[in-house]
Amino acid sequence: MNKNKTALAVPLAAALLAAAATTPAAAYGNPWHSAWGASPQTATHTDWFPNWSEEGFRNQSVRQVIRAGAQGSELRVRLSNAYGKTPLRLTGATVAKSAGGAALQPGTVRPLRFGGGAAVTLAAGAELSSDAVSLPVQAFEQLTVTLYFQDPSGPATFHNVAMATSFRADGDHLRDAAGDAFSAPGNQSYSWYYLAGVDVRSPAAPGPRRDAVVTFGDSLTDGFGATPGADRRYPDALAARLAAQGRPRPVLNAGIGGNKVLTDSACFGESALNRFRRDALGRPDTGTVIVLEGTNDIVQPDGPQDRCTTGPRVSAQQIIAGHRELIREAHARGVRIIGATIPPFGDSGYGTARGDAVRTEVNQWIRTGGAYDAVVDFDRAVADPEHPEKLKAEYAFADHLHLNDAGYRAMADAIDVNAL
Structure with a gap:
């Protein structure tokens, strides 16, 4: 250079x-505190770390496991379409406590809503936070976010080297506690898709x-x-x-x-x-x-x-x-x-x-x-x-x-x- x-x-x-x-990332102020995050990348194929970013998703559920780094009584999930060329239509999303692999702890599944609605459209280049979800979280606890795309997503904003397993399955499996639908060969990836962060808040520590x-x-x-x-x-x-x-x-x-x-x-x-x-x-x-x-x-x-x-x-x-x-x-x-x-x-x-x-x-x-x-x-x-x-x-x-x-x-x- x-x-x-x-x-x-x-x-x-x-x-x-x-x-x-x-963008909302710069505006999500108090009383929210960062618990997890990943840096977004544009869709790409690499032989050394294969992923689904270029093909995107259509009538598929994408289940992703992350580990929270802070505790709170409520959480919200931030999604990114930073490198999308077109608006991204998300049909629905949930968050739950992980039971290992693609399985969820029964009774912990919570719907994610955006301005009160289950579905949302993210403009090209945009980031968006979900509404607050009542789900107590401890530091170092694993959480699972499931996204469902009924319509074609197009190439996905993603994070390539997650060093954690994500899962996909055909159809809507937002609320499945079992991970059976995600177990087919080729339905596992070591990347995250559209996830930008998880924030927590607690009335006990509002400042x-x-x-x-x-x-x-x-x-x-x-x-x-x-x-x-x-x-x-x-x-x-x-x-x-x-x-x-x-x-x-x-x-x-x-x-x-x-x-x-x-x-x-x-x-x-x-x-x-x-x-x-x-x-x-x-x-x-x-x-x-x-x-x-x-x-x-x-x-x-x-x-x-x-x-x-x-x-x-x-x-x-x-x-x-x-x-x-x-x-x-x-x-x-x-x-x-x-x-x-x-x-x-x-x-x-x-x-x-x-x-x-x-x-x-x-x-x-x-x-x-x-x-x-x-x-x-x-x-x-x-x-x-x-x-x-x-x-x-x-x-x-x-x-x-x-x-x-x-x-x-x-x-x-x-x-x-x-x-x-």
């Missing part, structure tokens, strides 16, 4: 994100809070390599640490697998610059953001080039300039921002001397530049001390680019919770 490209990215981000500030921690990044934040369906990403492990210390706070995952600081991707979402205000700062209760971005800017140009990874090689200074813009955005909103160093990838198929030199320079700036409010050194937490260009063997996923459960737990353990 040349200097002009970097210079253009900032005003583009400002224009796009000013528009995002007019404003800005205690949400948003973890913002790429697949290392998304949790690729962790055990699917087990909630063992590093943000999950951080939330568990905080709860165990009697300091519970919602930890929200705003990672997108393959994401870059500087460049949009057909497969891996808008750049960090172009999505930061929506995905990290677009919640009134965001108090702290942890940024782990830059790996893909470095490694993708050195790997096989296709529609997903195409892009120029970039310098450490260009990546640093992108980080500085994220810091300015956060500080303008009064949000604390923590910089995370980039873990090594020397044993992966993407490892090059050039790439490691860029990574080392970016990490040195994060550690010593003083631009971030605090630093978490993920690099040193998971690198092999004898071969610092590589991950520790016990922390590495099979591709030696991502982490396993133990590696993500080590990342969470490296965070000074007092810095949050």
Whole structure:
């Protein structure tokens, strides 16, 4: 990327994100508090992570499991048609407590309504919150949202690397407590569709809070390599640490697998610059953001080039300039921002001397530049001390680019919770 490209990215981000500030996501204020969220992406096909986004849904129910990160006596569900080209007609929706897999706990199924109606149409590019639902929720409790589309949905706004199983079935199964209708082969996916967030509120804690921690990044934040369906990403492990210390706070995952600081991707979402205000700062209760971005800017140009990874090689200074813009955005909103160093990838198929030199320079700036409010050194937490260009063997996923459960737990353990 040349200097002009970097210079253009900032005003583009400002224009796009000013528009995002007019959506309901920026307006869902007190007394609602974030309990879960996912960063939306445009419909795309990737061989490494197949999904249903391009084909969408017609006369199908889509059942999706998430884990709440905060408690409340009421909840609401936020849906996104951010990348839809046409209005999205949702015939009906429910929320319930999960009984494992596609099954629901009997007696917990609640209809979701929108302005009092069961059906709703989301305009292209819009986000919408449901009406309040009376369903007590505990932190770390699994919830299931089921959406039914009678008419063709068209390509779906979705989140690719959910690391949790979603289900589909032909017909209307909004209220089925059993998961039998969703069990046919080919009816499972590791992505989320149209879900943007879940908020909670409680009369016992009605006041404003800005205690949400948003973890913002790429697949290392998304949790690729962790055990699917087990909630063992590093943000999950951080939330568990905080709860165990009697300091519970919602930890929200705003990672997108393959994401870059500087460049949009057909497969891996808008750049960090172009999505930061929506995905990290677009919640009134965001108090702290942890940024782990830059790996893909470095490694993708050195790997096989296709529609997903195409892009120029970039310098450490260009990546640093992108980080500085994220810091300015956060500080303008009064949000604390923590910089995370980039873990090594020397044993992966993407490892090059050039790439490691860029990574080392970016990490040195994060550690010593003083631009971030605090630093978490993920690099040193998971690198092999004898071969610092590589991950520790016990922390590495099979591709030696991502982490396993133990590696993500080590990342969470490296965070000074007092810095949050």
